[in-house]
Amino acid sequence: MDNNSEQYYLARILDKIVLLFERGASDQWTTYDFEKLSEAIFDRTQIRLSVTTLKRIWGRLKYDSAPTLTTLNTLAQFAGYVDWLQFKQKEDQPGEPVVTMVPEPSGKKTRFWLVGFAGSVLLIVGVYLLFLSARQKQPHYDEGQFDFSANKVITEGVPNSVIFHYAVPRGIKPDSLFIVQTWDITRKQLVPGDKHEHSAIYYYPGFFKTKLIADGQVVKTHDLWITSGGWLCLLEDEPVPVYLKKEQYLQNGIVEVTEAMLAPHRKSPAQRLRIFYQREMGDLMNDNFTFETMLKNDFDDGSNACHKAQVLIQCKNDIIMIPLAAKPCVGDLSLYFCGAAAESKTADLSGFGCDLTQWTSLRVEVVNKAATIYVNNKKAYSFLFPNKPTGIVGVQYRFNGAAAVKETRFKAGNKVYEME
Numbered sequence: 001m002d003n004n005s006e007q008y009y010l011a012r013i014l015d016k017i018v019l020l021f022e023r024g025a026s027d028q029w030t031t032y033d034f035e036k037l038s039e040a041i042f043d044r045t046q047i048r049l050s051v052t053t054l055k056r057i058w059g060r061l062k063y064d065s066a067p068t069l070t071t072l073n074t075l076a077q078f079a080g081y082v083d084w085l086q087f088k089q090k091e092d093q094p095g096e097p098v099v100t101m102v103p104e105p106s107g108k109k110t111r112f113w114l115v116g117f118a119g120s121v122l123l124i125v126g127v128y129l130l131f132l133s134a135r136q137k138q139p140h141y142d143e144g145q146f147d148f149s150a151n152k153v154i155t156e157g158v159p160n161s162v163i164f165h166y167a168v169p170r171g172i173k174p175d176s177l178f179i180v181q182t183w184d185i186t187r188k189q190l191v192p193g194d195k196h197e198h199s200a201i202y203y204y205p206g207f208f209k210t211k212l213i214a215d216g217q218v219v220k221t222h223d224l225w226i227t228s229g230g231w232l233c234l235l236e237d238e239p240v241p242v243y244l245k246k247e248q249y250l251q252n253g254i255v256e257v258t259e260a261m262l263a264p265h266r267k268s269p270a271q272r273l274r275i276f277y278q279r280e281m282g283d284l285m286n287d288n289f290t291f292e293t294m295l296k297n298d299f300d301d302g303s304n305a306c307h308k309a310q311v312l313i314q315c316k317n318d319i320i321m322i323p324l325a326a327k328p329c330v331g332d333l334s335l336y337f338c339g340a341a342a343e344s345k346t347a348d349l350s351g352f353g354c355d356l357t358q359w360t361s362l363r364v365e366v367v368n369k370a371a372t373i374y375v376n377n378k379k380a381y382s383f384l385f386p387n388k389p390t391g392i393v394g395v396q397y398r399f400n401g402a403a404a405v406k407e408t409r410f411k412a413g414n415k416v417y418e419m420e
Contacts, residue, residue: 006066009088013072014058016079026058030341031334032321034058040078040184046238047074048270141219145169148212148220157229158205159240164198166191166212166220174214182208202226203241204234205278207316207393223316225393228276231255231419235265236272253420256404259299269303275405277419278314278394284412286315286338287389291364293408295324298357299401305329307356309403312396313364318387322373324360327353337371339387351380359406395419 147167306329313320408419
């Protein structure tokens with residue numbers, strides 16, 4: 001590939017993002033991974049690149065035209081550069097010396113080729129030895145010597161401030177010390193090694209495995225659970241979402257957000273409505289449970305013809321993402337279930353097609369990790385998921401525009417967990 005072409009630079013920035021994102025080889029990414037990348041890019045740059053755009057850039061979908069400059073600038077900013085131009089300039093700056101071949105008279109060609117080849121070999125060996133030396137010098141810390149904990153300012157609800165407490169062992173001075181506040185490794189905060197507290201605000205509920213990282217080594221982790229305080233409805237916005245008033249959307253056990261509630265706050269059609277319910281549910285696990293809910297999304301201003309919705313069952317160390325859409329739009333859906341994934345391009349997801357302008361029932365039954373999903377009492381999909389069992393912490397819904405939810409519950413054995 002010509003290293004002066006845009007394709008060359010695009011390949012380079014994608015390689016950097018794959019390393020930064022830390023989710024393995026990109027050819028193994030599922031739609032869930034691309035969605036997480038989309039959210040990470042938005043969190044870092046305040047610019048949203050859709051899952052479809054990211055898939056096209058990574059060659060997972062057909063892309064006849066080149067990415068726009070806005071898209072390229074966003075990718076560069078996510079990777080830590082000011083913009084696309086600065087990234088290309090940095091890539092063009094000379095790094096290690098390069099042995100070049102200068103044409104010589106025919107009698108000297110062989111000799112100079114050998115000299116150049118020998119120089120290249122010596123350069124490669126030298127760089128490799130430096131690499132080994134650097135690796136040997138990297139410290140390996142005793143994780144038991146570090147302290148790391150977190151305390152929420154309020155017990156439930158958002159926004160919620162969290163005070164992180166950390167301590168570096170006496171006599172150790174790491175070159176870098178970071179606190180990673182969520183699953184997203186790119187959202188790490190550099191903290192001074194001689195201090196002991198760091199504060200952050202969480203605007204969304206969730207179960208986060210926070211980390212303390214010293215010189216690239218994860219030395220401590222801490223589970224942090226930001227609960228919703230009952231039903232919570234919010235409209236996505238940055239830097240702070242719009243929290244709707246509970247007395248408006250919660251009536252007689254039905255959670256209903258009308259367009260009249262959203263209209264004063266909506267800035268663009270891309271803003272999604274999110275509905276959360278997260279609470280302590282004892283020993284409820286994702287390998288044996290039943291989940292039931294009813295939902296609808298009757299908003300349609302012309303931009304919501306597909307009525308796409310997502311129902312997420314949130315787990316301590318995993319996620320279940322179930323798509324729903326109007327029947328004509330089932331050709332672009334993706335399903336993720338604790339390590340198992342299916343996409344419309346390679347699987348029949350037509351069972352998730354429904355009329356969401358009417359109340360739609362969704363039921364999930366899991367027995368020993370064998371999951372079956374029903375939409376309006378008809379089997380939509382089933383599979384055996386591979387990931388290790390973990391606890392369930394709640395549910396989340398994502399809609400475009402006005403929506404409603406009711407009759408939501410989890411069951412396990414003789415226990416029923418009503419979302420009231």
